[in-house]
Amino acid sequence: MTEQNFRQTVYVDRFTDGTLDPNVEMSYHVKNHGNIIANTAPGCWGPMITPELKGGHEVTQPVYVEGAEVGDAIAIKINSIRVTSVATASGHDQPMEGRFSGDPFVAGICPNCGAKNPKSVIKGIGQGAVRCAECDEDVTPFNFTNAYTMAFNEEKSLGLTLNKEAAEKIARKSKAYMCTPENSIQNPVVTFAPHDIVGAVARVIPFLGQLGTTPASPFPDSHNAGDFGQFLLDAPHDYVKTPEALEDRTDGHMDINRVREGAILICPVKVPGGGVYLGDMHAMQGNGEIAGHTTDVAGIVDLSVSVLKDLEVDGPILLPLVEDLPPTAKPYTEAEMEKAQILADQWGVEKLEASYPLSFIGTGATLNDATQNGLERAAKLLDIEVPEVMNRATITGSIDIGRNPGVVTVTFLVPRDMLRRIRLDQLTGRHYS
Numbered sequence: 001m002t003e004q005n006f007r008q009t010v011y012v013d014r015f016t017d018g019t020l021d022p023n024v025e026m027s028y029h030v031k032n033h034g035n036i037i038a039n040t041a042p043g044c045w046g047p048m049i050t051p052e053l054k055g056g057h058e059v060t061q062p063v064y065v066e067g068a069e070v071g072d073a074i075a076i077k078i079n080s081i082r083v084t085s086v087a088t089a090s091g092h093d094q095p096m097e098g099r100f101s102g103d104p105f106v107a108g109i110c111p112n113c114g115a116k117n118p119k120s121v122i123k124g125i126g127q128g129a130v131r132c133a134e135c136d137e138d139v140t141p142f143n144f145t146n147a148y149t150m151a152f153n154e155e156k157s158l159g160l161t162l163n164k165e166a167a168e169k170i171a172r173k174s175k176a177y178m179c180t181p182e183n184s185i186q187n188p189v190v191t192f193a194p195h196d197i198v199g200a201v202a203r204v205i206p207f208l209g210q211l212g213t214t215p216a217s218p219f220p221d222s223h224n225a226g227d228f229g230q231f232l233l234d235a236p237h238d239y240v241k242t243p244e245a246l247e248d249r250t251d252g253h254m255d256i257n258r259v260r261e262g263a264i265l266i267c268p269v270k271v272p273g274g275g276v277y278l279g280d281m282h283a284m285q286g287n288g289e290i291a292g293h294t295t296d297v298a299g300i301v302d303l304s305v306s307v308l309k310d311l312e313v314d315g316p317i318l319l320p321l322v323e324d325l326p327p328t329a330k331p332y333t334e335a336e337m338e339k340a341q342i343l344a345d346q347w348g349v350e351k352l353e354a355s356y357p358l359s360f361i362g363t364g365a366t367l368n369d370a371t372q373n374g375l376e377r378a379a380k381l382l383d384i385e386v387p388e389v390m391n392r393a394t395i396t397g398s399i400d401i402g403r404n405p406g407v408v409t410v411t412f413l414v415p416r417d418m419l420r421r422i423r424l425d426q427l428t429g430r431h432y433s
Contacts, residue, residue, distance in 0.1 A: 029064045090296060
């Protein structure tokens, strides 16, 4: 790849068809230490009611990062996240039998004409508004069980759930209110005009539900994780996986609310160039995303990327903001270290550990499996035993749910000597200084 192909700043405005495919040549190329700026499309619900999309989401096309080779890692700094949607809708889902083959996120079908991943059009508003472009049948693979429409104030600091009249007003101009990017093909979810919850106020704290690198084999984008990836085992469609092939994932679909402005995410490189992609921005979410979905929004994101040579990681590692860290994992103040030194002198301990926090992402079929995955990933990278990780996470960290049923963070204070061995001491030191 010649030098002129790589840009210092890449502006990404095109999206995938819902598939992360390493066999597709990347159209965007950014220099090492360069920037990626993207207008992201809303995540879950819009793509979920657009059966033409094959992955449950609509993420940006991957970006090739200069110098990134298999076995490296890429550090992604989230410089800024800005919500552009004026309103959105979300809620708990119910798959619609007869409108998909095996997996409603991936393999939508028209129950009337049998078209696979059919194109669709919007006619009217409500949960029957998404129609097959060929035969006019209702082709929505999902409906709501309990749901809401939410509008945001001008500075995008608060959201408010709306009544029937307001929800239907938004539904009639769905793309305008959701600010759907021009190249997005999803049906805006506000078309359904849900209004089961009225008058609830929520703080806007935006983050990226999808941020990562391209897996080593094709994955539906929402299934690039250890929990959603279980749906691919013995699946009756083109993305069927064996348990061994699930290891090709990069866990870019995390739904961890700490992946927000100011944080750094270290991602594995499993294909040449890494293939950085993003999307599924949410306006707010508590730990666990327990309803299965939250407030999907469009937005503008600014990222910086840096290649970390020969840092082979099995999954993402997060450097959260200090305020997002568990109390036990926050870096120590000078006053605390002075007290610790007095205690060390009292008991004859010659050297105090200097340390910085890391959050290792673990994913799996269940939260227990995800926890074990995160513990093992930390132990492997730091070249220590799992019981030591367990001890450190117990007294200087925490296990926290990213998404139910199977995404967690294993956070603990990592001694600087260990960080120096894997050449992460400077990165963590700068981030937490």
